[in-house]
Amino acid sequence: MQTGTKISVAGHGLLVAWALAGGWFHSDPLPFQSQDVSIISAEEFARLSEQRAAPVVAEVPVAPVAPNVPSVAESTPSIPDRPEPAPVAPADQPRPIETPVEEAEPEPPAPEPTPEVPSLVPDAPAVPEPVRDLPQTAEPEAARPTDRVAPEPVKPPEPDTQVDEIAREAIAPDDGGEAPQPVQDATAPEAASDRIVTEAEAENAEPTAPLATSRPKSRPASAAPQRPVAPETPAASEPQSAQSDEKTEPAAEPTPEVESSAVDEALAQALSGAGEVQADDPSGPPMTEGERDALRIAVSQCWNVGSLSSEALRTTVVVAMSLSREGVPDSGSIRMLSSSGGSQGAATQAYEAARRAIMRCGAKGFDLPTDKYGQWRDIEMTFNPERMRIK
């Protein structure tokens, strides 16, 4: 065998050996980051960049409530029980002229006689006259009688403006003199917050309180006989363990009934064809995580749980909806699929808060890729208030 052939065979052998065993020796690839990039048109970019004007809502001053000190004799109004519910007219239909409420309560029952409260105490201070505790509307003052014709002629008034003899140059507007406009908060008012900070948490002042209350005790000053206090078992772990147990409890699983109902509903939809993507709806590639996050954030900004009851704050609801091609929710399609963690009433409140969030922030259409309409035409949103709950 020639030398060249030997070198070639050896070289090829090494190459085969490297190909077979090279994976053992190669190092890990350097870490890298990837990022989703969406290509948008100039028109879309301009639309995204323009500032969305939110309706400016100023805080209303609460009507000052002055202490109302009426006469001691108080008449308790008789408030009848809830009358028959008034029929709910369609929102966009004109109401009938008849007042259903009035029909519901044709005649209130007679007021219950409330016993007259006698003069309570001999040394009670004189009670002032009852004062309306609301700002009174200005009473129109009686017009003062005046003479229709003045007894003496009156000099004509001075002219409002007079022409100056000295000509002055016109003042040109200063290009750079525009007053800065205050930045409007386009979404939430100042009171909005994503967490609650109590006074005890917020303040960090020096301790100033007395060692004990200076107010009269609700018990005598006599104390129990002094005795060596047996160190009570701290048992501090009890509540902690209880708390931890509570925390470690698995999240509320949907009840089998809910699951089965959801499955049944899905089957029914599948059989009826509801929710199917139309053949002409572009499906495009699946939704990216970034696109999902954008939708999630958009709805979160309008999901206000500030007025929910504590039970509703423990209730998770799953809400289904359909969107138009412009990303606007179809209000008629919004419905609650299931709920867990609370009563039916709490679920209703939680659902209404979720519906308000969808309708408010979707009023102008969610920013979703139109080429994937088939992917987001039907959405199921789970509103889980666990992180918003009062701890």
Next chain:
Amino acid sequence: MRNALATLFLGLSMLLPIAGAPGQAQAQDGPLRIEITDGVIEPLPFATPDFIADTPAASQYAADIARVIASDLVGSGLFREIPKVAYISSYSDFDAAVNFTDWKAINAQALITGAVNVSGDRISVRFRAYDVFAGQELGSGLQLSGTAEGWRRIAHKVADTIYSRLTGEGGYFDSRVVFVSETGPKNDRKKRLAIMDYDGANVQYLTSSNDIVLAPRFSPTGDRVLYTSYESGFPQIHVLDVGKVQRRILSAGNGIMSFAPRFAPDGQTVVYSQSEGGNSDLYSMNINSGATQRLTSAPSIETAPSFSPDGSQIVFESDRSGASQLYIMAATGGEAKRISFGQGRYGTPVWSPRGDYIAFTKQNAGRFHIGVMRTDGSEERLLTASFLDEGPTWSPNGRVIMFTRETQGAAGQARLYSVDVSGRNLKPVKTPDGASDPSWSPLQK
């Protein structure tokens, strides 16, 4: 040879893993599913145009009732009223269709409309509440009637109904508060029992200022008040009929000091502290027969008892461990279980009407706090911090706590404050004079 190597390379190239890009998009089956876990906490904006006056005599009531309703809702801290200058739609017909588009434009999420009719001394108010963004009515329209003199109560009841429809829990506006009115300097302070609407209106005085009175407590029906008086020189429990302003002593015996009373949910039993020989223990008394039962017998101070809503348990404070802590035991007595374990001293526990929390006063590190904890002592949360906070009482729906806050110094004065159970909406309650020891009534019938 070459063919073999080519085949080998081809095979190897096929075996090499295909390093595709990580899946940025996931295959989707069915509707798009998204979970929302973050939201915002802000007052819900609502609009309340002045109610329509059916008759000229009703015009003032129509405006006033709408203002009281708005004040109630705004005062809860859960709602924010949109000023009238922002209104686009005019409101002139109670039965006309609502133009939801105009109310959406100003971000009104709820709309309250109403009309008032006055006939003689009778007044009737009918109202509706709307979910603007849903474009539908919240519940059904209602009508309330009563005497014109009681127009504020009607307004409170309307506000309670709307509050309930918007939050899903009961309201608390049509309720009253009994408290100790305080006048004069600290070293010569005059104290009288007084009663008022929850918002500070309609203050009435129930006792004279001759004697020191303490710790009034409403009965479950709101028609009677228990309190402690030093009229006889030592503390004794009195029960006062609020309507008739008649009182009687619930005496445990001559010379026996009894104090810190509280009604049981049945309204017939009173639990209180009794001091004999320097030792204080808890007792219960049937308010009709006067029969008493001793509930604790420890050589320490047991006081400030409060029943659970079902009447089966009592929470109280005791210094049996050395410092004042909170304990729970059966309403009939027996072994007590300690539930407070934090730093500092705990006192004046009050069980929530809902049964889920216990409010308390805590003194720690030179400050006083009003706090809440679960009935097992977990989830302790301090809501306030000041020079002196004490004596919490729950609103009828268990959502708000009212308490006494006293300022520092010789000119310091006691005032009533309220705070939401979440710690938000801390604010003073308007009273004509100094005030302390509030007790919140149940909702009025």
